[in-house]
Amino acid sequence: MEPQSRSACNVCGKKFQRKAHLLRHQQQHSGDRPHSCKFCFKTFKRSDVLRDHFSRCERRGNSAIPNSLERGRKRHACDECSRLKVKCDNNAPCRKCKEFGRPCVKSRLLTSSPNDTPRETVSRSMPDLSQSDRNSIGFLLNAGNAMDFMREFPKSTTLSPNSRSVDYQGMMASRNSYDPIRAHDNDGLPPYQEYGQMGQAVPENNLDVMLRNLEFATFERENWQVSAENQIPWRGPEGGFINRQVLDQRAFEIKDKLRYTASTQSIPHPTSKEALDRIERISADSIATNIKLYFRHWHKHAPMVHEATFNPCSAALPLVMALMSLGGMYSKDEAAVRELKSLLDIIEAYIYSLPGISDEYDLPGRTYVVQGEHSSPEWQQYQLEELQGAYLMIVLQFWTGNPIARVRVRQQRFQRIVSIFHHLDLLITQHLPNDQISDQPSFRRWVRKESYLRTVNLAVMLDHAFGIFNNVSPRFQWAEIDLPFISDDRYFNLVSYADLEAQSLYPQQKMKVKDAYLILFSSSHSADQDLNVLRTANLTVLDLQMLIHYIYTHVWKSTFSNPLATTLIQSTVEILAPFKNAMRNWRILWDDVRRSFPESEWAKVGFQRTAETYFDAVGSLMSTFEKRSGKFPPIPSDCEKGSHLRRLLTL
Numbered sequence: 001m002e003p004q005s006r007s008a009c010n011v012c013g014k015k016f017q018r019k020a021h022l023l024r025h026q027q028q029h030s031g032d033r034p035h036s037c038k039f040c041f042k043t044f045k046r047s048d049v050l051r052d053h054f055s056r057c058e059r060r061g062n063s064a065i066p067n068s069l070e071r072g073r074k075r076h077a078c079d080e081c082s083r084l085k086v087k088c089d090n091n092a093p094c095r096k097c098k099e100f101g102r103p104c105v106k107s108r109l110l111t112s113s114p115n116d117t118p119r120e121t122v123s124r125s126m127p128d129l130s131q132s133d134r135n136s137i138g139f140l141l142n143a144g145n146a147m148d149f150m151r152e153f154p155k156s157t158t159l160s161p162n163s164r165s166v167d168y169q170g171m172m173a174s175r176n177s178y179d180p181i182r183a184h185d186n187d188g189l190p191p192y193q194e195y196g197q198m199g200q201a202v203p204e205n206n207l208d209v210m211l212r213n214l215e216f217a218t219f220e221r222e223n224w225q226v227s228a229e230n231q232i233p234w235r236g237p238e239g240g241f242i243n244r245q246v247l248d249q250r251a252f253e254i255k256d257k258l259r260y261t262a263s264t265q266s267i268p269h270p271t272s273k274e275a276l277d278r279i280e281r282i283s284a285d286s287i288a289t290n291i292k293l294y295f296r297h298w299h300k301h302a303p304m305v306h307e308a309t310f311n312p313c314s315a316a317l318p319l320v321m322a323l324m325s326l327g328g329m330y331s332k333d334e335a336a337v338r339e340l341k342s343l344l345d346i347i348e349a350y351i352y353s354l355p356g357i358s359d360e361y362d363l364p365g366r367t368y369v370v371q372g373e374h375s376s377p378e379w380q381q382y383q384l385e386e387l388q389g390a391y392l393m394i395v396l397q398f399w400t401g402n403p404i405a406r407v408r409v410r411q412q413r414f415q416r417i418v419s420i421f422h423h424l425d426l427l428i429t430q431h432l433p434n435d436q437i438s439d440q441p442s443f444r445r446w447v448r449k450e451s452y453l454r455t456v457n458l459a460v461m462l463d464h465a466f467g468i469f470n471n472v473s474p475r476f477q478w479a480e481i482d483l484p485f486i487s488d489d490r491y492f493n494l495v496s497y498a499d500l501e502a503q504s505l506y507p508q509q510k511m512k513v514k515d516a517y518l519i520l521f522s523s524s525h526s527a528d529q530d531l532n533v534l535r536t537a538n539l540t541v542l543d544l545q546m547l548i549h550y551i552y553t554h555v556w557k558s559t560f561s562n563p564l565a566t567t568l569i570q571s572t573v574e575i576l577a578p579f580k581n582a583m584r585n586w587r588i589l590w591d592d593v594r595r596s597f598p599e600s601e602w603a604k605v606g607f608q609r610t611a612e613t614y615f616d617a618v619g620s621l622m623s624t625f626e627k628r629s630g631k632f633p634p635i636p637s638d639c640e641k642g643s644h645l646r647r648l649l650t651l
Helices: 019-030 047-054 079-084 095-100 118-123 137-141 146-150 207-214 244-265 273-280 284-301 317-328 334-351 377-400 403-423 440-470 497-502 513-519 527-535 541-558 572-595 607-627 643-649
Strands: none
Touching (some): 244 284, 284 317, 317 377, 334 377, 403 440, 440 541, 513 541, 541 607, 607 643
């Protein structure tokens, strides 16, 4: 018999019995590395080397290894039990999935048609996971995929007729619980009724509705990007066009800073070629395009940067990098989004290595100057922009960063921002009655102080969000906060004092958050009169979202975090009674504001609309606390997103 033909390498002449082995060998000569890690973006020549890498990849965290690269004995557990690492009884559905109301699916046992790819086969029986990070609940709370969050909650035996999904069910299964009043009248808004007693009909709200209301896709119905946004020039704050040559120089500065930071992160190894190539692709065009995407999409949800005067050619580099990165998440170019995500750790490391931001620079003479003390207006503006950039990187990393980055910014970076706020006394910043606006410099001072106010108010809301979704104790304490609500956007959107004067506008001082919050606790006998104070205070949707965050935080601190809640001194009724009044009054104000919007305008409001969903969440907590008479098992702290709520709401 003639011996089997052997394939020979055309470079070195080495022979192989199989063509596949030859092709694998030839990669050594070509330098091709076709296999890449989805978590750290390292590349490999062989798939088996990549498979071994997954087990020791530091950035993988608790994420699952891709199914195509799993090795070892095949699992027989269903998908959910495998993901949660719990014992599965192999029934269909299994006991765990029935207990927690999860869809019980075994992907490897699915039948497929001859024309189906493995991905198509699995997708037929799985919930829709097609939404990207930026269309999910994570956009609001800087967290992960919405499906990951929903899976943490059990399904009740009954579904709301208002639910569009049959996969997930509510936070309140009992019909003997607290009622936030959800019956709807003719105009689509809930009418009011007195509820001092417990045991009324439960609202037909469920977790699916809650999360759908929090999904960012609810607020962004238009296309992510228009073709004009890919083009420079961009009109600047003074009416002229952004100087392309200067913006090119800024791009060079950014690349230089990131290359150095990347080199310090990779010591003793050289910076990877892939990271350097991604840094090198940053350009004036990408900076301008992404910053415009920021102002088009993100800005309306958290208006803290003065868009009318922002200029990427002169703004502080940390803020330019943060806006460029945040806006870049909205690009329709998925490859560009992936590249930018891979640079977030480097950008964050650069910003938090700067004097004043880094913990290493807490030395006399190297900390931030308190605003107004021995500092020029130019330095105060730079300081503001640098601080805003550092804060926005926390938002971005917690929204779309890898698991390690999300924990890092929550536990370390945010604490650094809190320390700077304390040093600058920002928690008591407010517009004073004698702050007169009479010329352009005084207008710029007002804008700068308003920007600080907006930044710190949004940071307090993020602090509450960490508590709501991760059960983290608040960094900002009630006693130290003395902030007013942010001023109307009509004033903040103006370019100059001349515009203010031409429109005969003068910024009105808003009431303090504390004063408004305490009025919410008025009893039903005096509420009508007391609420008139808030009705005339021109509260906005964002103001009410801020107040419901405070209510959630203080309900939690007064119930599940209160060591006296289970003693004979206080009953659950006594604990919850004032919060019922606050909830009732908040809902009255919310519907007043809601009715003031035409439907077409309401659709343009940002994720501040989710305040009503937080209202439902507070009601669910109060219902659980009362149902258990204040007795409950240990609740995890600083936990994975929603795990503490899962334990509570399934008791």
